[in-house]
Amino acid sequence: DAGVIQSPRHEVTEMGQEVTLRCKPISGHDYLFWYRQTMMRGLELLIYFNNNVPIDDSGMPEDRFSAKMPNASFSTLKIQPSEPRDSAVYFCASSLELVTGELFFGEGSRLTVL
């Protein structure tokens, strides 16, 4: 079975440009998470969805960040406009249920904003 699929794997962009990261969760998983990983702050939860509905977006840094899940098999994380401090690895993860804490992560999207 395919795992969580993220694209692009790498993106280099200039400050001010719009960035869209994409995620396809594991089929049948009701929960989808977006995490950001940096050396300084480690793994931070940005937002998570249950059955395509955003449940907790308190980790989203600011209004420049937005996330959507139009259907059960697709989610996007958008940054507009991007800034150099947004440079990080962004992970998407999915899970069957919440209480187990058992997340399945994608390979990540490494974003560099110049």
Added chain:
Amino acid sequence: GQQLNQSPQSMFIQEGEDVSMNCTSSSIFNTWLWYKQDPGEGPVLLIALYKAGELTSNGRLTAQFGITRKDSFLNISASIPSDVGIYFCAGQRYGGATNKLIFGTGTLLAVQP
């Protein structure tokens, strides 16, 4: 915000040695988990613990859920080169509006053949 303190930050060991790392929190958790991240990959779940005092093994890995519910440790016996990576603890509480999984700061493990 909530943080899990993980130690040590890094370890450089010889193949065959045993490894021990731990994670502490000022708050109680209902679930403790240990993940491993290989270079260029996302974290992968190694062990999940759901009960205070629980001791669980997965091959050469052994983890325990502290009796106070504020800590956990992970041991790796007879390390091998493929054990290299970053190990993260993670804690979760039930109830409330959300059930966030909080990750520790990570332990970088390097194994010399």
